Amino acid sequence: MIRSLVIATIFIATCALSTGAEAKKHPKTATHAAYANRADAMEFANDLAARRDLDPAWVRQSIGQARLLPAVQRLVLPPAKGTAKNWQAYRARFIEPVRVRAGLRFWQEHARTLERAEQEFGVPQEIIVGILGVETIYGQHMGNFRVIDALATLAFDFPDAHPRAAERQAFFQRELEQFLSLMQRIGQDPTAPRGSFAGAMGLPQFMPSSWVRYAIDFDGDGHVSLHASAADAIGSVASYFIAHGWQPGMPTHFGVRLEGTPTQQDELLAPDILPTFSAASMQARGALLDEAGANHTGPLALVELQNGTNPPSYVAGTENFYAITRYNWSSYYAMAVIELGQAVKAAREAAR
């Protein structure tokens, strides 16, 4: 659940390993940048402790152990301008044999838990399987940065080169606060959890605020563990979707063919992925829906997926397509989740 850059998750494991290796080779460089000596970080710690009614010494010590990670500063930057969006290339990274096979194994191993999640929450098993596959290949790549380091780096030294640096820095300060409150509440050492460069954790890559709000104990052992319990991850993804407007039984998207004028097309694309048009008003603007889409009663969005220099792909996204983008704000991400889930489901049916 890195809200900026899914593509980067692929590289996290590699980058994290190289950072770890460097830290071992140059232990002084790693400790040199610790936040214990930073007045702004210690002031933040004192304020946070007061706001959350936490022990100020514990908060100062926790943040004081965090280290500035230049790799995190690099990874949080958006791709260089002029990088063409390409759905076919994006798709090929996620819907590929290794990930589909891992998905099939995961589904076989956790079939009963996935069924239970679908029954209790109304979120289809293939959507949960799609999310966990795109995020971490079912727990294989959960990120190897210390979460406290990643969050402190982005909370106190967010790179100015980012177009929304102030807003994003404020976001990560809130996440750091949520993280420390969570660690205090569950009695865990805040230097222990590992995660992505953005501080996302576990099989579903939940940010701390999402962990606090939506994570659930779905295996009933009395603890929420998104790193070690596939069942907790499965239940927590379903819980997240329901909280973000998932409607049981509704498809995610329909096929659509564009035959309108460029002006009509611009009108349809203006609301981006926010479902805005009725099926009839979409068709009146020359976007011809497949049969199921034409009969859909809820609002729809015309979703454009660019293919580099080739013509774009289009689908008509429902409110459930939009719900998937609440996990990660990208239509490419949502489509990859849907198609990976479908591919694993097809492999499972073929294997029966």
Ligand SMILES: [Ca+2]
């Ligand atoms: Ca549990």
